[in-house]
């Protein structure tokens with residue numbers, strides 16, 4: 001009998017703590033004996049990691065909004081072909097830090113209304129949604145101060161400031177309503193362990 005893999009994504013605004021939660025979940029599931037692939041977007045395969053530095057470093061005006069959608073989608077396609085699909089075919093649990101919902105939000109909302117374009121390209125080139133998406137909902141101001149506290153060269157989206165954070169938070173909550181069959185929303189304005197407990201409960205239920 002072949003076991004089906006589970007494709008799980010984490011979404012949320014910058015500084016929502018989703019990357020830490022994804023890591024903690026991966027550790028927890030591994031301890032329970034699951035075969036887990038922890039990955040992220042943009043990135044998650046050699047080619048997609050190269051595209052990651054193209055989109056997240058350097059001048060924010062380097063790419064037009066449309067070119068940016070193409071680059072994120074190109075990265076996702078490579079990630080899907082090389083990392084996600086093979087792991088799911090082997091029955092693994094794939095935990096991905098951000099996926100297409102991030103493109104729907106960041107590229108779909110931040111520089112005009114391009115959601116239609118994002119969705120069209122997604123249908124054409126990706127055509128796969130996660131089995132389960134965990135949205136870590138977070139107060140935009142707290143998220144921003146956390147994100148700004150991190151050092152690094154990848155500042156691309158954090159640079160847009162509080163307005164964008166607020167817009168992204170509302171957008172993610174609306175997206176959770178739109179795709180309510182696969183989204184679960186968790187209150188991220190609590191200590192990490194309480195958030196992690198909720199994440200574990202939801203995922204273990206999905207795995208049963």
Ligand code: TYD
Pocket residue numbers: 013014015019041042056072097098099100102103104106107147156157158
């Ligand atoms: P990420 O590494 O998840 O950063 P963080 O942990 O701070 O959330 O994502 C990097 C940035 O890339 C983030 O600002 C959101 C942005 N992004 C997009 O704009 N579109 C996308 O499709 C994805 C996957 C990420």
